[in-house]
Amino acid sequence: MRRWGGTRSLVAACLALLVLPAAHAGARSPHLAGTWFPVRYTAAAPSQPDETLRRLVAPGATLMREPAPPVFEFPRGEFGGLLLQDAALKSAQQWKPDTEPSLASACNPASILQAMTSPFPFEVHPATQLIVIRLEYFDLVRLVFMDGRAHPGPDYPHTKTGHSVGRWQNDVLVIDTTHLAPSIITTNGVAHTQALHVVERFRVDPDGKTLHYTQELDDPAVMKSPGARYAQFKRQSGHVEPYECDPSYVVSIQNRGGRVSSQETELVQSLLEQTRQSQRAWVNGDSASYATERMSHTDRFTIFGPFGGPSPKGWSDDIAKIQANVAKAFQGGTSAIELVQSYVSGDLAVLVTIDRNEVRFVGHDRPLPWNLRTTQVYERDAEGQWKVVHRHADPLLPSRNLDQTLQLLAQ
């Protein structure tokens, strides 16, 4: 209840500011109002800091090099020229990308340092003594107090948006922010503490189309001297989209390399190998491994054999006898199985294969092709064994037209 009371007080204060007579914000900000999209530079058109803003950056601040396109992020060990304290440098150099992302961090936004230079747009809504900056990045909303107030004391909460106060310096909006919760400076291991102090400057070109932006960051525990960063934005129609972070993507990243896939691949390879063994046995006249070991002896079993005719539903010993009789005609040869497609889902797996065999049949003096196109549906039984519940094997024939197919069906 106390927290809600505090929130209500904050909301009331914000509303009061919104309805106060025009002061700083309203007088200068029309150019700034709107939706701003980041400009992404290219190798041919590199980042060019605005000269007006560059002159305002504190002497001695290191203007960070921008990461190279097309990735726009620093690789491991590259920090844009920031002069880091030894411990911070060591910590950043030891950072390993495989520690991220995690479910715990996936929806944890970075502070405004990253947020303002992220590849997402933001909206600026100037009111009277307040400017609201609404970012697409993680749905963050910044309140910039333009009423001349000072930053609060050290007990004020530290957040990813911090506490911001603004003022106009000619045509440049200067926002001073403290009370930022610890977060990242770069995406490759340089972090800031809650002592970070950020000064941002915004300047809109006279035509109102381009917004120039600098960020000056000072965190003495991390950097030997302040750093500075430049970005440019273009005014465009449109608005920020809802972000609504969903951390579930991390599960897929963590399972990369295909834990699920490798299980599936192992299963498919295992079933294929079983089928190859059975096929080799069958070519040599032995149907037992198919009939006895591989097939499901349940009511769910069905088989569409290569000879046509009735299609038994449900397993019976007669099926095994028929298969044994057929197999007697196979007097040896070669076999190979090509996997066309496989499907695995839960307790069900399907192999679609082309079986290419050369077989010496009883009554024939030379090997003959015995090529089939087959579909085998496997089901995992109560004992965890994968059994064939359906087999469909047709002779692999050359393509035929409709009339030829009709003739075949009429026989």
Next chain:
Amino acid sequence: MSRSLLPLFVAASLWCADASAHHSFAAYYGPSEPQGFVTLEGTVREFRYTNPHGILLLIVRDAHGAEELWTIETLAPAMLSRSGWSRDSLRHGEKVTIQGWRARDGSRLLRLQNVKCENGTVLGVTR
């Protein structure tokens, strides 16, 4: 506190820097073409259009005919939507051709650059 004394306190203060959502693509994925840049042809198993990153699971057949599952990471859908993407851009079972940067750890993880859909549409990524 002077800067010269500060390094003594850095180790104690840095620990509280929290892990942020964002991981560096550059640190995670292959450097550039052609080393880490690959082309995959496969079948869409799943496409999740979620922030901060979308995920495409792609079934790819290796040289021996065995199926491999590749995890393809995309930029945020909020950005993809401005490049012509939608939640329905990729369908389960659709045959696609993917280009992107492979993970530096050699796993079957890719950062998407573009995808050619079954109907011939090419969806790219602009930042």
